Amino acid sequence: MTAPSFWLDSLGPITPRPPLAGSIDVDVAIVGGGYTGLWTAYYLAQTAPHLAVAVIEAEYCGFGASGRNGGWASGLFPVPEAKLTSRYGPSRAAAMHAALAGAVDEVGRAAAAEGIDCDYAKGGTITLARTPAQVRRQQGSAGFLDAAEASAICGAAGVLGGVYSPDCAALHPAKLVRGLADAVAARGVQIYEGTRVRRIARGLVETSAGTVRAGTVVRALEGYTVRLAGHRRSLAPVYSLMIATEPLAAGDWERIGLRRRETFADERHMIIYGQRTADDRLAFGGRGAPYHFGSRIDPSYDRVPAVFDNLRNTLTEMFGIEPDIAYRWGGPLGIPRDWMPSVGLEDGIAWAGGYVGDGVAAANLAGRTLADLISGTRSDLTALPWVGHRSRRWEPEPIRWLGINAALRATSLRDALERPRAS
Known part of the structure; x- marks a missing residue:
C-alpha cells in the first residue's frame, strides 16, 4: 500500500482494521474516519458512554484530508469576522472565533491526555x-x-x-489522526475500515457489506461527501x-x-x-x-x-x-457554496464540515459540538453561529466547472x- 502523503508514509505500513462483516444496530453511526468523525466519537464516548457508536471508513482512518493536510491546527475561519458580525451580530461572531481559538489548545490538551505524540508546537x-x-x-x-x-x-x-x-499550532496530522483512532477504539467505539458507504438516510447507513441501523447518522466526509448518493452538489x-x-x-x-x-x-x-x-x-x-x-x-x-x-x-x-x-x-x-462551515443535527442526521482547508482545529470543535447535539446537551457550543447553517447547493455542471x-x-x-x- 502506497501512503498518500509524507505524513502517512512516515508512520510506516498501516494495517487497516477489519471491515464491517454484516448488518448491525448501533445508537450512533459515524460515516468517515477522519478528524470530524473521530473527535465526535471521542467526545461521545466521554460524555455519553451508554451510547453504542460505530465509525465506518472507506479506506483507513486518516486516509483523506486528516492525513494529508498542512498540519496547521489554527483558529482561522473562512468567513471574515466582519461578515459574521453583519450576519449574526458581534457577540456571536466573537464567540465563533473564540471557540476556534480554544480548539487549538484543546487539540493539544487531548493529544497529551491520550499520549499521542503528534509533534504539537503552538508557535502561532x-x-x-x-x-x-x-x-x-x-x-x-x-x-x-x-x-x-x-x-x-x-x-x-x-x-x-x-x-x-498566536492561535495556531504546527503538528504531524497523521500521528494525530491515527492516535485518535486508537484512543477512540480503546473507549469501546467500533471502527470499521475498508467499508464504503453508498447511501445514508434517516436511521440507516447502506454500505458495501451490510446496513448499519442507527438512531443518529453522522455525515463526516468533508471533500468525499460528493461520493454519497444525493450529495454531488453539497460541497x-x-x-x-x-x-x-x-x-x-x-x-x-x-x-x-x-x-x-x-x-x-x-x-x-x-x-x-x-x-x-x-x-x-x-x-x-x-x-x-x-x-x-x-x-x-x-x-x-x-x-x-x-x-x-x-x-x-x-x-x-x-x-x-x-x-x-x-x-x-x-x-x-x-x-461549501458560501464558504461557511457548518455543524448540525436534523431528523436524526447530523453533519459537520466544509472547512475550506482549515479543518484541523475546527473538526475538534465540530466533534465536541456534535457530541452535545447528539446527547441533547444545550451548551455554548450548540449556540455558535455555524450550528444549523445550511449552505445553498453548488450550481449544476457545466456551470460549476466553469x-x-x-x-x-x-x-x-x-x-x-x-x-x-x-x-
Whole structure:
C-alpha cells in the first residue's frame, strides 16, 4: 500500500482494521474516519458512554484530508469576522472565533491526555506581506508587524510586514489522526475500515457489506461527501497539493527562522501554507490545481507536476534555497457554496464540515459540538453561529466547472498583477 502523503508514509505500513462483516444496530453511526468523525466519537464516548457508536471508513482512518493536510491546527475561519458580525451580530461572531481559538489548545490538551505524540508546537502563525498591495491589505489588522518584526519570525525575501496570530499550532496530522483512532477504539467505539458507504438516510447507513441501523447518522466526509448518493452538489472537492523537502541544514534554518515552529503563509490571493516539521523539513502547500468536472475525485488528481514545480520555485524565491523535494502529494478538501462551515443535527442526521482547508482545529470543535447535539446537551457550543447553517447547493455542471476554474484563474491573475515589475 502506497501512503498518500509524507505524513502517512512516515508512520510506516498501516494495517487497516477489519471491515464491517454484516448488518448491525448501533445508537450512533459515524460515516468517515477522519478528524470530524473521530473527535465526535471521542467526545461521545466521554460524555455519553451508554451510547453504542460505530465509525465506518472507506479506506483507513486518516486516509483523506486528516492525513494529508498542512498540519496547521489554527483558529482561522473562512468567513471574515466582519461578515459574521453583519450576519449574526458581534457577540456571536466573537464567540465563533473564540471557540476556534480554544480548539487549538484543546487539540493539544487531548493529544497529551491520550499520549499521542503528534509533534504539537503552538508557535502561532505569520502571514507575510511581500508586495505593497499585500501591505495595504494588512495595515490596520490586529497583530500587524513591521518588516523587521515579521522578518525576525520568518526570514523570507522581500518582507515588508506581516500579521501574527498566536492561535495556531504546527503538528504531524497523521500521528494525530491515527492516535485518535486508537484512543477512540480503546473507549469501546467500533471502527470499521475498508467499508464504503453508498447511501445514508434517516436511521440507516447502506454500505458495501451490510446496513448499519442507527438512531443518529453522522455525515463526516468533508471533500468525499460528493461520493454519497444525493450529495454531488453539497460541497465542491477542490484539490490542495503539498511538497516536503529533505531535512534542511542548520545554516538554512538560521536564515529562515520559524524557531518556535510558527506556521507561515503570505498575503497573496492564491493560498499557500507551510510549516517547519519536527525533523526540520519544510512542508509546504498551496491551491491552484484544477477543479474536475462533475466533482470527480481520483487518485491521479493528487499529483499535478506543474503545481509541484510552482511550490518548489516559491520556496526558492522566498528563502533562497534549492531544496531537494522528498515527497509530493495532494488531496481534495470540501468547499461549501458560501464558504461557511457548518455543524448540525436534523431528523436524526447530523453533519459537520466544509472547512475550506482549515479543518484541523475546527473538526475538534465540530466533534465536541456534535457530541452535545447528539446527547441533547444545550451548551455554548450548540449556540455558535455555524450550528444549523445550511449552505445553498453548488450550481449544476457545466456551470460549476466553469465558475470554479474561472475563479482559480482570476486569483492567479490578481497575484501576477500585484507582483512588483522589474525596473
